[in-house]
Amino acid sequence: MKVNNTCVGCGQCAAYCPYDxxxxxxxxxxxxxxxxxGTCVRYCPVSAIAEE
Amino acid sequence: xxxxxIGAGLGGLLSGAKLSKAGxxxxxxxxxxxxxxxxxxxxxxxxxxxxxxLHMIPHGSRGPLAQMLREVGAGVTIxxxxxxxxxxxxxxxxxxxxxxxxxxxxxxxxxxxTILLYSRKFKPKNDLSFKDWILKYFDDxxxxxxxxxxxxxxxxxRAKDVPxxxxxxxxxxxxxxxxxxxxxxxxxxxxxxxxxxxxSNGGKIHTGECVDKIIxxxxxxxxxxxxxxxxxxxxxxxDIGHLETVRMYDCRxxxxxxxINKARPSKGIKICLSSDEPLIGHSGVxxxxxxxRINGINEVTNADPNLAPPGKHLVMSHQTVISDDLNQEINLxxxxxxxxxSGKKYEVLLVQSYSDGWPVNRASSGSDIGNWTxxxxxxxxxxxxKGKGGIEVEGVALGVMNVMKEIxxxx
Numbered sequence: 001m002k003v004n005n006t007c008v009g010c011g012q013c014a015a016y017c018p019y020d021x022x023x024x025x026x027x028x029x030x031x032x033x034x035x036x037x038g039t040c041v042r043y044c045p046v047s048a049i050a051e052e
Numbered sequence: 053x054x055x056x057x058i059g060a061g062l063g064g065l066l067s068g069a070k071l072s073k074a075g076x077x078x079x080x081x082x083x084x085x086x087x088x089x090x091x092x093x094x095x096x097x098x099x100x101x102x103x104x105x106l107h108m109i110p111h112g113s114r115g116p117l118a119q120m121l122r123e124v125g126a127g128v129t130i131x132x133x134x135x136x137x138x139x140x141x142x143x144x145x146x147x148x149x150x151x152x153x154x155x156x157x158x159x160x161x162x163x164x165x166t167i168l169l170y171s172r173k174f175k176p177k178n179d180l181s182f183k184d185w186i187l188k189y190f191d192d193x194x195x196x197x198x199x200x201x202x203x204x205x206x207x208x209x210r211a212k213d214v215p216x217x218x219x220x221x222x223x224x225x226x227x228x229x230x231x232x233x234x235x236x237x238x239x240x241x242x243x244x245x246x247x248x249x250x251x252s253n254g255g256k257i258h259t260g261e262c263v264d265k266i267i268x269x270x271x272x273x274x275x276x277x278x279x280x281x282x283x284x285x286x287x288x289x290x291d292i293g294h295l296e297t298v299r300m301y302d303c304r305x306x307x308x309x310x311x312i313n314k315a316r317p318s319k320g321i322k323i324c325l326s327s328d329e330p331l332i333g334h335s336g337v338x339x340x341x342x343x344x345r346i347n348g349i350n351e352v353t354n355a356d357p358n359l360a361p362p363g364k365h366l367v368m369s370h371q372t373v374i375s376d377d378l379n380q381e382i383n384l385x386x387x388x389x390x391x392x393x394s395g396k397k398y399e400v401l402l403v404q405s406y407s408d409g410w411p412v413n414r415a416s417s418g419s420d421i422g423n424w425t426x427x428x429x430x431x432x433x434x435x436x437x438k439g440k441g442g443i444e445v446e447g448v449a450l451g452v453m454n455v456m457k458e459i460x461x462x463x
Contacts, residue, residue, distance in 0.1 A: 009378070009405035012103060015094040026378040026405055042085050042260065046409040 001036060003028050007048035013040035053077065056276050056285040058263045058300075061089025062445055063434030064291030065246035066117075066452040068255055069124040074461045076287070078255035081278050083262040087247050089291070090410070090435075091445060093240030096402055098361035101324050102239045104406065106368050107352045107359060108337075109242075110206065110443040111225065112136075112233025117242075117449040126245035129236040131355040136231025137337040139198065140392065149231075149339065155194055163189065172224055176216045178418075185216035197341035204347030204372040205337065206443045208320035208412035215418040221441025222417075229446075234335050234355035266290075266301040266430065273301075273430035287429050287459060293414040293436030294421055305426035315419045315436065317411030319373035321345075323385055327365045327398035330354065343388040345371045345381060367398070372412075378405060413444070420447075423455045431455045 007027045014022040017040055021033035028040075028049070041049045055071045057064045060082035072078040086092060090104020100107075109117055112132040121128050137149035147154070153161045167189050176185055182203065186195055199211035206222070207214060235242050247257055258279075266288060267275040275284040290297040294312040303309055323346075325331070332338050335355035339348045349369040353360045360366040371385050382403055389398075406412045414436030415421060423437045439450025456462075 006409055008407045008410045009403070010103070010410050011096075011101075011402050011404040012094065014402065015096045015101065025403055026382055045084060 001030050001034060001038070001040060002050050002052050003030075004048050004050070006046045007044075008046060010045065012043050012045060013049060016040065016043040053286045054079070054284060055287040055289065056081070056263075056283055057289045057291060058276070058297070059083075059089065059291030059434065060087040060243075060247070060257055060259070061291045061434055062091040062243060062246075063437075063448045063452055064089075064289065065243055065250065066120055066124075066449060067289045067291070067433055067455065068257075069126065069246045069249040069253075070120070070452065070456050070461060071287070072250050072253035072255040073124050078250055078253070079283060080250070080255070080257040081261050081263045081276070082257065082259045085260045087257060087259060088240055088243035090406075091239040091243050093238045096324075099324070099326065099364070099366050099401060100238045100240070100359045101366075101402060101404075102368075104412070105239055105444060106322065106350055106370060107234055107238040107356075108350055109233050109235055110446050111229035112231060115229040115446050115449075116439075116442065116453065117445050118233075120449050120452065121242065121245070124246070124249050126242070126249050128242050128245045130233040131236060131335065132233040133231060133334070133336040133355065135334060135336040137339060138334070139201075139339045139341065140343075142342045149337070152198060156192065160190060160192060168223070171216075172220055175220050178215050178217050180216045181212050182214045182216045182219040183211040185219075186211070194341070198339070201339045201341035201347045205339065205370055207417045208318040208370070208372045209416055210372060210374070213416070213418075218418045218441065222443060225441045225443070225446070232337055234350075234352050236356045236358075238352070238356070238359055263300065266297070266427075268301050268427055271426075272428040285429075288431075289455065290430065290432045291434040293434060294425070294432050295414075295436070297425070297430075297432055301427065303426065308426045312421055315415035315421055317408060318413045318416035319407040320405070320412040321371050321373060321378075321382055321385055322404045322406075323369045323382075323389065324401040324404070325367040325369070325389065325398045326360065326401050327367060327396065328363065329396065330365050331367050331393050331396055331398060340388070340392060343392060345374070345384040346388040346392070347371050349392070373405070373407065413438075417447075423451055423458070431458070
């Protein structure tokens with residue numbers, strides 16, 4: 001998944017990620033557990049996440 | 053009569069509950085897959101974290117939000133905090149917030165009482181900041197630090213960025229409604245109960261559905277287009293802030309457009325901690341005026357243990373963002389927590405930050421534009437359109453009350 005600059009780091013994606021694959025620290029980033037399922041896209045309030 | 057509401061945040065849901073109870077046919081559109089906006093629960097590793105606001109109602113069971121929840125019949129239990137708030141002093145002692153004046157010399161204490169009494173009656177001019185208002189009368193480091201801690205906690209601003217006038221309105225409300233409380237079940241219990249009220253009154257809430265356009269005919273809002281259909285409405289309430297709302301129609305009122313562009317969203321950082329032993333020991337606000345960045349902390353599990361897995365505590369800190377370096381701001385916050393809870397064991401669950409498009413408040417206190425729009429039958433509620441002197445969700449409730457009065461629904 002690709003996270004763009006509009007990400008504010010609210011952590012909503014991390015909580016809804018079924019694979020515990022998102023680390024948030026000021027901004028979201030995916031770790032190696034990410035399988036590109038795309039769940040996070042719908043839960044992002046600022047449309048900052050897109051499929052690669 | 054039909055009401056369409058854009059956004060199922062607290063303001064949208066409060067409006068929906070009120071209108072559906074008054075007999076309106078209510079339809080709410082929420083673009084996210086869940087309701088509650090920045091006043092919802094976020095399940096995380098067995099803890100009930102929150103999407104935005106802390107699990108807290110600033111004026112507890114006596115405030116405007118609690119009053120509205122009772123009026124619409126939303127089943128929410130608010131546990132009033134005792135003590136309401138505590139201040140962590142520089143020498144590590146703790147004092148009750150209500151006794152803060154005792155930290156001042158007798159002369160300053162009497163002076164503060166007189167000035168507060170005078171200034172509450174004759175509010176200062178709007179261009180004077182709360183910090184400058186304090187400096188005008190006092191040279192006192194503790195008062196300035198406490199003001200920053202309070203403003204940071206309650207408004208996610210520094211005292212220099214809050215108009216003294218707005219702060220004195222807040223002080224009025226603190227005298228009127230008193231201290232804070234925690235909703236049992238967290239933020240999500242409040243927004244969930246409101247959704248139940250709306251549904252039981254026959255209202256509909258669509259999640260994952262966007263409103264694309266507000267339809268206007270002869271300067272009157274008359275419907276919306278959403279998910280490729282048109283919905284006629286007598287009243288449209290937007291809970292997405294003035295700026296986002298104005299993008300949904302062709303606004304010709306330049307004065308209004310200018311005004312809404314001046315609203316500044318406020319930034320904040322929330323750090324969620326888990327611990328086996330209580331770090332604070334009560335559910336009141338723990339103000340930290342001597343910390344580098346953290347403004348205050350709340351241990352919500354003292355009011356509702358179910359917000360954490362059995363045997364765990366959930367602690368949430370809040371700080372306003374001072375520099376442009378967000379990572380540095382977070383690290384300073386984490387360092388504060390280390391110092392404040394030195395010798396105690398805890399784990400950082402999640403660091404959440406808010407700004408710009410998903411801020412603490414869409415319009416920071418003092419830059420609120422109110423609920424009015426240049427279009428008839430179109431109103432804005434939520435944290436971009438709070439009522440005077442309303443802290444966070446209390447301001448949202450006051451704003452909704454204003455709109456209901458305007459529409460002619462008895463509050």
